[in-house]
Amino acid sequence: MSEKPGRYQTSMGAMVGAMLVLVVAVLAFVLLRDLNRESAETTVDPLDWEEAVVAAQGAGHAVVHPGELPEGWKVTSLAFTPTDPPVWGMGMLTDEDRYVGIRQEDDRVEDLLEVFVDEDTSEEEPVRVGGELAGEWQVFTDAGGDTALVRERDGDVVLVYGSAPREVVEELASRLTEAPL
Secondary structure (H helix, E strand, O other), X not given: OOOOOOOOOOOHHHHHHHHHXXXXXXXXXXXXXXXXXXXXXXXXXXXXXXXXXXXXXXXXOOOOEXXXXXXXXXXXXXXXXXXXXXXXXXXXXXXXXXXXXXXXXXXXXXXXXXXXXOOOEEEEEEEEEOOOOOXXXXXXXEOOOOEEEEEEEOOEEEEEEEOOOHHHHHHHHHHOEOOOO
């Protein structure tokens, strides 16, 4: 009688046990790696928005700006195209790191809302805003909690928008001016 080579005996319990050991080893590796990793804090350096406004105004373009930023706010993005009327934008973070922005350009309101707020916005009751651009502003919101205030003027549209609370967006709109800096 010839003997057959021996086979390694396996069982379902042994396979489950081996799988559990593997899962525990992977989890331990991930946890140890995360404990030893230093998380990089990202900070955004504020931009010199006043210099950009002065340059645009010096080139003969009336751009809207907040005149003065509230304490703790910083400008994180600027956009300017010297067309007539100009395309102008400022992106800001509030002192609570909530985003607000200003956009001024000659475009359809619907297109601006789609690009800067959401494809699906709802129009709310208009609001009266004080300040240099005082008057009635259209109000739009989206499902994500963003708010946009829109004011159509001769030749352009001013959009004030963001994820900040509505009263913050309204406050920013009330600060807007075209006064020289």
